[in-house]
Amino acid sequence: MLAALLTVVCVGGAVFAPWVAPHNPFDSGTLVLTDGFTPPAWTAGGTSRYLLGTDDQGRDILSTIMYGARISLAVGVASVLFSMVLGVGLGLIAGYVGGRLDAFIMRIADIQLSFPPILIALLIDGVARVVLPRESHDQIAIYVLILAIGVSSWVQYARTVRGSTLVERGKEYVQAARVIGRGQASIMFHHVLPNVLSPVLVIATIHLATAIITEATLSFLGVGVPATQPSLGTLIRVGNDFLLSGEWWITVFPGAALIILVLSVNLLGDWLRDALNPKLR
């Protein structure tokens, strides 16, 4: 119950950040520079105006966390969707068409599996940043990030879907569809796909937390979301510079928020998994 409440507060705070956040940290008109480095409200020197204190530019930490969690969550969801589409598509084709194409796709999957996903995401992201023109970085950084995280984790989906497609392919309803003359693509996507999808959703719920952590790590390393639109990882990186000079709240609170967000996404995933699987009830 407590967990459900935490999840609702956390995810809700992230999704509805523009409406519930006490300040708009990216509206430079409302920022008061002299309010910079205000410590949290309950310590000496803090004010109730800024509950968790402010950063170097006087931005309210609580509000930046809410906006940041929103971006973290959005990037996480988008990259999970992307790797799901990629993995399910490739797995379905590999399983249904078989032969050389199957061997080729699965060999690539094997090779990718021998590298840690976060390294692959980092390398793709790093290479993309160098290849793409410098001026457009800030606008497309998020999309590059989604692409990198998505590509780094399609293998799991592809393997699962390929496995169940191989089973489904031999079943009578597929043969029946073939007999009445439906095309290959139509059978794959209309007949087989709905039957192989349920384990995919379970993987996706587990994967979301990993995707959020990967995003935070890349942003922390400085190759993720730009500082103009900070995610939680970017906030932690920016705050990290002030850690040694004693302004601990700038980095500790976004860090704590990241942990809580990942935790509540995991809880949400568990709940979804149980709700989607009637056998467990």
Add this chain to the structure above:
Amino acid sequence: MLAFVLRRVAQAVLVMLTVGLIAFSLFTFVGDPVLFMLGQDATPEDRVRVTKLLGLDQPFYVQYANFVGRALQGDFGLSLRQVRPVSKLFVERLPATLELSFAAAFLALAAGIPMGVYTALRRNSWLAQVFLTVSLIGVSLPTFLIGILLILVFAVVLGWLPSFGRGDTIAIGWWTTGLLTASGLKSLILPAITLGLFQMTLIMRLVRSEMLEVLRTDYIKFARARGLSDRSVHFRHALKNTLVPVITIAGLQLGAIIAFAIITETVFQWPGMGLLFIQSVTVADIPVMAAYLCLIALFFVVINLVVDLLYYAVDPRLRVDRAAAAH
């Protein structure tokens, strides 16, 4: 046997060539090297001459072959930012990363195995519960957050340990080591814990589950029936048999440690290869990036190849399966 080995080696070479191709194609984005060398005022004749000299007039695959040839000799050109040979930079940075990685691996094994044994033998004690809870936190926290929290507690609040850098180092030939000075050892503690914590929890859980499995087997019951002491049963008979998968996983994880060192090195400003890579990404230092790509791929390919071949040598079932599949 030979066919299997050859196929695996061929696959490894193919992966390396693909990574090499990606690294090579990065260079086409740095701009025109001829313009870079001669400046705007060069005559067309000079341009043609230099293009020929650099081999840029040759077809793509010849240029790629030249790149691979140079890369095999460790020649990746000059770093754009530091204007020094990339190979020199990596040789300087390699000791830092390897020392950190091996310290983390050692820590993971030295702490993980005893903790795993303890949690398996005293399943209901409070200390075992503490170990398991801590391991759960270790798995679910991102590496960089663990590093930041350790810095906050041990460097900022308590002031016991340094928060960045490698401390004083001593040069032994081309290898610089921080293991022989007090400040070097002190600087190593926090990064090694940060990097090793995840692997430690992994090994602890692995040892625990393997140990629980082994303790149920007949030969353990038999050893007990022979009247051997608990200590002898647990450590001579049980632990020995749990260590085979542990060593495999530890070997495989070595690559992961070197990869995750990127994050730890950034948190602690540890002057290793990972930090070099991150810095080169932010300034688009392509030769350094290309070299790192190839190097890290090489690490993984070699580790996986060795593990695969060892499996094949150790596990006769693999051989039978292959033979059956061939018929």
